Amino acid sequence: MAAITPKVPISFLLHHLIFLLFLLPHQQNILTLAAAAPGKWNLLLSNIGVSAMHMQLLNTDRVVIFDLTDFGPSNISLANNKCRNNPNDLTLKIDCTAHSVEYDVASNSIRPLTVQTNVWCSSGAAMPDGSLLQTGGFNDGFRNARIYRPCNDNSCDWQEFNTVLTQGRWYATNHILPDGRQIIIGGRGQFNYEFYPKRNGADQSFNLPFLAQTNDPRIENNLYPFVFLNVDGNLFIFANNRGILFDYVNGVVVKNYPTIPGGDPRSYPSSGSAVLLPLRNLQGGANITSEFLVCGGAPKGSFTTRVMGDMVLLPNGNVLIINGASAGTSGWELGRNPVLAPVIYRPNNPVGQRFETQRSSSIPRMYHSTAVLLRDGRVLVSGSNAHAYYNFTGVLFPTDLTMEAFSPDYLDPxxxxxxxxxxxxxxxxxxxxxxxxxxxxxxxxxxxxxxxxxxxxxxxxxxxxxxxxxxxxxxxxxxxxxxxxxxxxxxxxxxxxxxxxxxxxxxxxxxxxxxxxxxxxxxxxxxx
CATH class of the missing domain: 2.60.40.10 (Immunoglobulins)
Structure with a gap:
């Protein structure tokens, strides 16, 4: 593989890792609590038809949403009385319901889409042309890639490419690279990485021992590793409880970072979250600083922390932490005590004054919930299904098909x-x-x-x-x-x-x- 030649010379880089453990009951003093919490919630739709396990905003101001095909029927029919006939489906061989939808922000409406194979716990990223490349999944979707090319006339749908990945990718992570390809890292039982699209159709997979070193085989707590393209062209990869700086071109670990304080896991299924904080001083060359913030997770034995929270970068550089629970861990029926109040983290404030609690939602967003920033500054929130199928009655946290928008205080009239x-x-x-x-x-x-x-x-x-x-x-x-x-x-x-x-x-x-x-x-x- 060709080496990356930066167009901006960088002679010195500060790789500053911030690991912040967000402990709700034990560290309430770090929050700025107000009598009237800021922010506003609006219910957009009471039933979008599918549980929003995966979401991606497209450059048409439409959001692609999907869950998985092996749940049985969803709550929305496929268009034109079409049915999906898949003999490999584990639950429903002939399925006339959709497992993916497109949400139109402008019209606040939903349109059903068709995925042919199972996209359960898959990964993806937007390509340079604005298309969504989505990879992997479970069962017959294990080694597949799918492309969704956005359109404005409701004519677009998923295109599927069968068995094009070198390895099965289930709970993997994708990242777009400077050359326009995506790197696909890890997955269940996969201590390696590969690239897509393939060069000449013959790219192979490459070993990444770090993923084996951070794997606890009892709980496989290195899934969905946190991956960020660093300002020197290397990748910051975090799994379980520690991170590395990785030269993916030459397959070399450039730097090992110390284990997170306390040593407890943060990646799935402990399901903390992570974000690359805003990059500043972009013309400063030597002074560009990378700060990676890791929040939450479920410690060994799973005592009280924030788990399954989503971290959303807001346009002003603050970080919204939203969704999730304050006890338990990811997986079927394992989360407890939903956290209904989002928190805004202000990285430029003094330490001890960076967190501010926001107005609460009334809807628990547990396992398989998601949140994305919209162009108008709102945050779209949907999903929550802690069950192997859609289950609306007789359970602690029923499957939720609603869609909400959280408006941060900056949208106040x-x-x-x-x-x-x-x-x-x-x-x-x-x-x-x-x-x-x-x-x-x-x-x-x-x-x-x-x-x-x-x-x-x-x-x-x-x-x-x-x-x-x-x-x-x-x-x-x-x-x-x-x-x-x-x-x-x-x-x-x-x-x-x-x-x-x-x-x-x-x-x-x-x-x-x-x-x-x-x-x-x-x-x-x-x-x-």
Whole structure:
């Protein structure tokens, strides 16, 4: 494999790992509790037809959602009286219900889609052209790949490619690479990695001993490893209770990080979550810092922690921790004490003042729930099914098919006058690497230009408490020198786009102008 040549020279990198254990009962003092908690919940749909085990926002402002085919019938029929005839299905050979849907944000509506083989506990990521590449699953989907090419006329559906992976990928993790391929890491019983699409159709799999070293065979607690593309082109991989910096081109571990304090597991089925905190100072070369935040999990013996929480990067650089439980672990019927109140983590606040509890939902979001950021700044929340089939009665946590939106406090109407409105470039514009980009926007009152920032957020593939490929870049330098007032309420901010595909792999991103932590609606940009 060819070596990566960075377009931005990086002579020194600080790989700063932050591991933060979020213990609700024992560390309430770290939370900023208010009489009236911020944020707002809205029920969008009472029945989307499938349990939202996997979700991906597309550049058409539609969200692809799916669970698995071996659950038996879902609660939504396939279109045009079509039925799926699959002799390999373990539950229902002829199935006239859908196990994937597309949610249209603008119309708040659901459209059934067809997956032919089992996508249970699979993985995926958006490709440079905006298509969703989804890989693996269970049973007859074990070595399959599927592509969903977004459209606006309701004509698109899943395309399936059978037995194209070198290994079965069940509970694996995907990450987009600077060359446009995806690396697929791990999976149940798989201590290796491979790439897709294949080069000349003949790529092989490569051993990754780290996955065997971090595996406890009794509970297989290294599944869905946390994977992030680092600013030096290597991968930060975290499994069980420790991480490595991995040169995937040469198959070499560059650095071993110490075991997380306490030594307890964080990846599935302990199901903490992880996020790469916002990347700043992108033109700073030597001073680019990577910080990886790992929260929650279920310690050995599973005492009280937050488990199955989703971590969502918000447009202003804060992190929303949402969904999950405060006891138990992932898996059928094993979670207890749902955590109904999200928490916002503010990485720029002083230590001890970074967490703020938000307004609670009334709906438990347990095993197999998901959350994704939308272009308007809301967070879409759905799923919860702790059972081997859909089960709506006689159980502690019934299968839930509702869809909600959580609106962070920055969407409160009282901030309307300071909420930026982007007027140019147009959404879906193409941008290049290392180029000046002028962004015009409106704010309806006099502003402090030092408080304007511009962020780029990648839309991740979310499942099992981990958002694969989630990434936020801060493009501004935090000074007024790059902001010009054009009129009474009109402004222009000049930014430099990231200099290489290592910092921001090619593809579609959401771009936001943020003022005093209040983001605009995002626009789609494609960087190539």
């Amino acid at each position: 009282r901030f309307a006058r300071v909420r930026p409105i982007i007027t140019s470039p147009a959404s879906r514009s193409r941008i290049g690497y290392g180029q000046q980009l002028n962004i015009n926007f409106i704010i309806r009152e006099k502003i402090n230009r030092d408080l304007i920032t511009v962020t780029m957020v990648s839309p991740p593939f979310t499942t099992h408490s981990f958002s694969m490929n989630q990434r936020l870049l801060v493009l501004t330098n935090g000074t007024s020198s790059n902001v010009t007032q054009l009129g009474r309420s009109n402004y222009r901010v000049r930014v430099m786009t990231p200099g290489s595909g290592i910092l921001v792999p090619s593809g579609y991103y959401l771009l936001f102008v943020v003022y005093r932590d209040i983001p605009s609606q995002g626009i789609w940009v494609q960087i190539k």
